[in-house]
Amino acid sequence: MMHSNLNSESDSPKPMPEKEETPERMVSATFRISRSHHDVIQEDARKKKVSVNTIVGQLLELYVHGERTVHEVGAVRITAPNLRQLLEAVPEQRLAESGRVAGGEMVRSIMKAKGGAVSLEAALDYLKGMSKYGGYAEYNEVRRDHKKVIVLMHALGPAGSAYLGSYFRSVLEPVEGRAKVTTTEDAVVIELPSGP
Numbered sequence: 001m002m003h004s005n006l007n008s009e010s011d012s013p014k015p016m017p018e019k020e021e022t023p024e025r026m027v028s029a030t031f032r033i034s035r036s037h038h039d040v041i042q043e044d045a046r047k048k049k050v051s052v053n054t055i056v057g058q059l060l061e062l063y064v065h066g067e068r069t070v071h072e073v074g075a076v077r078i079t080a081p082n083l084r085q086l087l088e089a090v091p092e093q094r095l096a097e098s099g100r101v102a103g104g105e106m107v108r109s110i111m112k113a114k115g116g117a118v119s120l121e122a123a124l125d126y127l128k129g130m131s132k133y134g135g136y137a138e139y140n141e142v143r144r145d146h147k148k149v150i151v152l153m154h155a156l157g158p159a160g161s162a163y164l165g166s167y168f169r170s171v172l173e174p175v176e177g178r179a180k181v182t183t184t185e186d187a188v189v190i191e192l193p194s195g196p
C-alpha cells in the first residue's frame with residue numbers, strides 16, 4: 001500500500017455555496033491507498049492542473065453526496081446516449097407514468113432520511129444533488145419576476161424531457177403544488193412562485 005498525505009487545506013475542494021452559510025471546516029486526514037490508484041490520481045491531477053488533494057476531495061464529495069444514495073436505492077449507471085435510446089423506445093404516455101412513479105414515494109423517503117422532512121427546500125436539494133451527482137442534467141437557478149426559475153438542461157432528447165418533466169413534477173407536487181413544469185427538447189423548466 002502507498003501512503004498518501006492529504007493535509008493541505010489550501011488544496012481542498014471549496015464547494016460553491018448554494019445557500020449563504022459558513023464554509024465547512026476542513027480537517028486533515030491521512031489515507032493509505034494502493035500505488036496504482038495513487039499513480040492514476042497523480043496523473044489525472046497533472047492533466048487537469050489541480051492537486052492530488054483536489055481530486056481526492058472531489059471523489060470523497062461524490063461518495064458522500066451521490067454514491068451512498070445511489071447504492072441505497074439500487075440505482076444502476078448507464079451512459080446518457082444509452083439512456084436516451086431506451087427512453088426513445090418507450091411510448092410517451094408510459095414515459096410520463098414512469099417518471100411520476102420514480103419521483104414519488106422513494107424520493108420522499110430519501111428526503112426524510114437526509115433531512116428529516118419533506119419540504120420544498122429538501123426537494124430542491126434533492127434535484128440539485130441528483131442533477132450534479134446523477135449526471136443526467138445540469139441544474140441552473142435564477143430569479144425572474146418574483147419567481148424562482150430552475151432550468152435543468154440535459155442531453156436525453158424529447159423523450160428525456162417527457163420523463164424528467166413528469167419525474168420533477170412528482171417530486172415537487174407534495175411540497176409546492178403551484179410549481180409550473182414545462183419542457184423543451186433539451187431542458188425541463190420549473191417555475192416556483194417564491195423560493196426558500
